[in-house]
Amino acid sequence: MYQYDQFDHAMVAARNAEFKDQVERRLKGELSEDQFKPLRLMNGLYLQLHAYMLRIAVPYGVLSSRQMRTFAHIARTYDRDFGHFTTRQNIQFNWIKLADTPQILEDLAAVEMHAIQTSGNCIRNTTTDQFAGAAKDEIDDPRPFAELIRQWSTFHPEFTFLPRKFKIAITGATRDRAAIRVHDIGLQLTDKGFDVYVGGGMGRTPHLGHLIKSGLPGDKLLSYLEAALRVYNRYGRRDNIYKARIKILVSALGPQEYARQVEEEWATLDQAQIDAPHAEIARIKSFFPQPAYAEKPFDVASLERAKAADAGFARWVRNNTLAHRRDDHVSVTISLKPTGLPPGDASSAQMDAMADAADRFGYGELRVSHEQNVILPHVAKADLYELYRLLDQNGLSSANVGKITDMIACPGLDYCSLANARSIPLAQDISQRFADAELTDKIGDLQIKISGCINACGHHHVGHIGILGVDKQGEEFYQILLGGRADEQAALGVITGKGLSAEAVPGALERLIKLYLELRTDETERFIDTVGRLGREAFAGALHEPA
């Protein structure tokens, strides 16, 4: 993975020194909360309902075991012994004391991490495919370009006060696991350069991104992004924060006109000053080699024996592993969705265990996925059973990846001041309702995504089943959306049926699933495909109790 040089270190150290000074002034009362707020937000420090929350950037979701151990240390020392992995491939600590933040940032800097640009109207952490560099269907590795974007966007002087936050996602595989069409800019790396999608987003007015350029060479990426951001910075709406995202500008202008303006701006730029030279791209690429693969003799028969002897293991292998570019390896997803616990949470002991697992079986490397799970991208098949047992001893062996209980949920009313409704307890109820492994497997691939309000932090627009918390005369209600998807066939879900109370949701889902199981052609037809074939109207009735 990327390693800081003297310049990267100096940049983070300078910011930390500045913020340390600001925290001290705040603690001494020289700064009021009003004055301090914009400063702390530049450093990922939010004030939530009950306490400060610190959001730490995990650049494009890539993490070393050493960095994971630092998260464990932060959870243990400064928080309530847990942390929360987020849909933005980052981690958040929910119970932070202001006075501790300079020390936390120093601890992070020691392992080349920071909280810079994890909030505010700037270019946020670039997200990518959690299986980058490992997946069999990869065309090119997106991580070096994500790092290139990280550096270019860090403290970009022109784009620190954009109309609204700006999120870039990038994938290099044929299957889109980075949800690029619902990001402000989505980049698809192909063998002919980048396809650039612009104007996707969720929130209260969801849009899918439009293709505005194909075949953009990697060595022209930064100047093209600079032009795209400049057009947005100049013409994006600033009169109404709900209309300030680039999606609104692109749909007002039309994607073609927006693209034309970008080309025009691009032509005015001194591109040679903006685009890093080949030598720099090569330098960054050199940090992302394939691991020094262990040649472990792998014997299919012994794996099959272990599976036959341990049904839990067999299920875990089936659901939590993905084909690797090498036949003797797989990528393993560690599900952070055990029955009845908040999606994405991990204790300090679990973080340490994941770091140990990475060191012993995964070449020291981990990833965070936007589905709020943790990934070991490279695991020798010969090690699978030992890895499974280590994870199992630490409550990390849930075998539900991609299944109905592998939900995304935003923090909701338990933490968030904008929430209409709770998300986490509802996710817990649903996971309890579908705790039966056999049933879960029978249902197959199904993504439920829950947001506690229209801001859509929980991606409800692109859940196969989306759940949206709304406030109806002071009561929490939930609307159900059907038909959304975040992959290469991205689509927005549509609200189906009337709002439901929290108690009614799990039952409604049960009826919905029962109907799906009756209607599907066979077990290879996934829920989303059946909804696609029959239309969501066919399912609307099931959401409500028969009168």
Next chain:
Amino acid sequence: MSLLNSSHAPQLVSDQGEVNVNGWTLLADDDALGVDQAVLSFGRAINELDGLNGRYGVRVAPGDDVRKLAPFLSKVALIEVAFPGYRDGRGYSTARILRQDLGFDGELRAVGDVLRDQLFWMMRCGFNSFLLKDADPAGAIRHARSLYTHAYQSAADGLKPVWALRHPA
């Protein structure tokens, strides 16, 4: 951005930390042109500069397309870029276009909600003077200049991006 010291009256300070008296006067659109060092509104500038002699100041609002000034820049000595609120970042693009696309080399001044925490970004985008709301304008400039020794990207201040230092030509 912080609202630090925003109660202070604005003082004119250069990017070198020199505090100066502001000799320029912003004219209303119906004011006569007779004064020395007159600052014209953007609309007036693009309508009238063609027929004028001498050198003027121009006030650019966030929504103004500064490229329309291109034909008249030889008559412009000062451009004031307005920041009605610190969150409105359009002026940063305006400044870079002026410096890097149009080649404007006169005084480029940030006015309005200009606070010490913005100076670093403003200087990188090519501003070289500020009507700054701060008790210690010279100190604020010094502080902004001392924050970062390197930058990841090139902008209008001539600082070489880190990649150029990593790969000297």
